[in-house]
Each structure stands twice: as C-alpha cells, then as structure tokens.
Amino acid sequence: MQINARRLVDRSAVITGGASGIGLASARRMAAEGARVVIADVDAVAGEQVAAELGGLFVKVDVTDPEQVKDLYAQTQEAYGSVDIAFNNAGIAPPDDASILDTDIDAWRRVQDVNLTSVYLCCKHAIPYMQQQGKGSIINTASFVAVMGAATSQISYSASKGGVLSMSRELGVEFARQGIRVNALCPGPVNTPLLKELFAKDLEKAARRLVHVPLGRFAEPEELAAAVAFLASDDSSFMTASTFLVDGGISGAYVTPF
Numbered sequence: 362m363q364i365n366a367r368r369l370v371d372r373s374a375v376i377t378g379g380a381s382g383i384g385l386a387s388a389r390r391m392a393a394e395g396a397r398v399v400i401a402d403v404d405a406v407a408g409e410q411v412a413a414e415l416g417g418l419f420v421k422v423d424v425t426d427p428e429q430v431k432d433l434y435a436q437t438q439e440a441y442g443s444v445d446i447a448f449n450n451a452g453i454a455p456p457d458d459a460s461i462l463d464t465d466i467d468a469w470r471r472v473q474d475v476n477l478t479s480v481y482l483c484c485k486h487a488i489p490y491m492q493q494q495g496k497g498s499i500i501n502t503a504s505f506v507a508v509m510g511a512a513t514s515q516i517s518y519s520a521s522k523g524g525v526l527s528m529s530r531e532l533g534v535e536f537a538r539q540g541i542r543v544n545a546l547c548p549g550p551v552n553t554p555l556l557k558e559l560f561a562k563d564l565e566k567a568a569r570r571l572v573h574v575p576l577g578r579f580a581e582p583e584e585l586a587a588a589v590a591f592l593a594s595d596d597s598s599f600m601t602a603s604t605f606l607v608d609g610g611i612s613g614a615y616v617t618p619f
C-alpha cells in the first residue's frame with residue numbers, strides 16, 4: 362500500500378501490542394506518516410525487530426502491570442518529549458474463554474486483565490501528559506463483539522470489549538474540553554495471529570463467522586491501520602467518544618449476500 366499522507370510528523374505514538382497483527386500494521390502506518398513510534402509489547406524479540414525496522418523505541422511491558430505501564434509513558438516522554446498518540450491495543454483471545462458454562466474464573470480474570478484493566482492503566486498514565494500538552498489522541502481497541510452477540514461465545518472477551526467501549530466513551534466525554542480525544546476502534550474479524558489461533562483448530566467456526574460478513578472476507582491488518590492513523594490524526598478532529606466500527610458491514614447486516 363502506497364502511503365502519501367504525512368499527518369503525524371513530530372508526534373509520538375505509543376502502541377501496545379505493537380509487535381504483531383493490528384498493532385504492527387498500525388505502527389508501520391503511523392511511522393510512514395511521520396510519527397515516532399514506541400512499540401510496547403511482552404514479546405521482546407518481535408518488538409525489538411519492529412522498533413529497529415521503524416527507527417522507533419521498544420519498551421518491554423506487560424500491560425497488566427501498573428508500574429510497567431506508568432514507566433512506559435515516562436520513557437516515551439523522556440525519549441520524545443511528548444505523548445501525543447496512545448493506541449491501547451494489546452489483547453488476547455485464548456481458547457479456554459468460551460461459553461460461560463465452560464469458562465473458569467482464572468480464564469475469565471486473565472482476559473479481563475489483559476484486555477480491559479490494561480486499557481484503564483494505559484489511559485490513566487497517558488492522559489496526564491496529554492493534559493499538560495492540551496492535546497492528545499487515544500485509540501482503544503474494542504471489537505465488533507462489543508456491540509453484537511455471538512452464539513459462538515467467548516464470554517470474558519466480549520465482556521472485556523464492552524468495557525473498553527464504554528470506558529472510551531466516558532473518557533472521551535470527560536476530557537473533550539482539554540483537547541484529548543478518545544475513540545474506540547471496533548474491528549470486525551481481522552486476519553492476524555490472534556484470529557488464526559482462535560480458528561486454527563476449528564475451521565467450521567471460522568466458516569460460520571464468515572457467513573455474517575457482507576464483504577465476504579476477514580479484514581487485513583493494514584485496513585485497520587488506515588483507520589487508526591485517521592483517528593490518530595487531526596483529520597478526525599471532530600470525533601471523540603465514538604464507536605468506530607471497521608467491520609466489513611457485519612453490524613449493519615441482517616441478511617448477507619450469497
């Protein structure tokens with residue numbers, strides 16, 4: 362994909378889960394648009410590689426750890442002098458999170474920690490820098506499952522994404538007059554390792570989901586990255602507290618084409 366826009370020059374962008382999938386594609390896209398990127402991930406091998414490729418900074422962080430998250434933004438401020446964009450995107454969808462009847466409390470809590478508590482921590486520690494600057498854009502990755510129900514359930518995942526969506530809306534409202542925008546990105550199914558892990562063992566499940574996508578395919582990570590760059594940039598200056606669906610039409614469909 363040829364990128365001509367340079368909307369993020371001189372801005373720093375912290376990307377959690379930046380070593381893979383949507384985070385990786387978004388890091389590449391934001392760097393191509395001029396941003397200084399910080400790759401924040403538990404995966405040090407892939408994370409270092411991505412940071413080197415993009416001339417950015419890698420910070421090894423477990424997004425469930427309050428001190429590590431606090432330190433992530435302090436390191437960004439120190440390295441680049443600002444925290445302009447926070448893409449809070451790290452997430453997991455483990456196979457032991459399924460129907461409520463089969464999901465034990467440990468699986469429930471792990472998913473809540475990584476997918477929801479992490480977003481609380483990232484926003485909590487990024488916002489003070491943005492308040493000082495009087496400007497900032499936060500993008501939190503929720504999911505289309507935050508607005509729709511599935512019979513092939515991942516109960517903690519869906520609940521965590523509902524929490525991300527609702528938290529983003531509230532933060533968007535609270536901080537709007539301080540120049541800080543907060544939007545929830547709600548992807549449909551995207552062709553990433555996370556999706557593959559979920560469906561690798563169950564092709565029937567994958568086919569069952571594809572039926573509901575009007576565009577008839579899963580998204581590519583670069584298609585989400587384009588949306589992230591838009592939300593990060595001033596092109597979306599009148600958008601905050603939004604439910605930004607990039608879902609191939611799923612949420613609008615009642616009956617899909619053959």
Ligand SMILES: NC(=O)c1ccc[n+]([C@@H]2O[C@H](COP(=O)([O-])OP(=O)(O)OC[C@H]3O[C@@H](n4cnc5c(N)ncnc54)[C@H](O)[C@@H]3O)[C@@H](O)[C@H]2O)c1
Pocket residue numbers: 377378379380381382383384401402403404422423424425450451452453454475502503504505547548549550551552553554555556
């Ligand atoms: N792929 C999809 O179909 C899809 C659909 C809707 C929403 N999402 C959401 O998009 C986000 C990114 O998903 P993806 O498909 O790119 O996943 P992915 O598995 O490709 O990448 C996730 C990244 O997060 C990192 N990560 C996991 N736990 C972490 C932790 N505790 N601390 C720091 N980093 C951690 C991983 O190391 C990995 O690099 C997730 O929040 C996911 O729930 C994905």
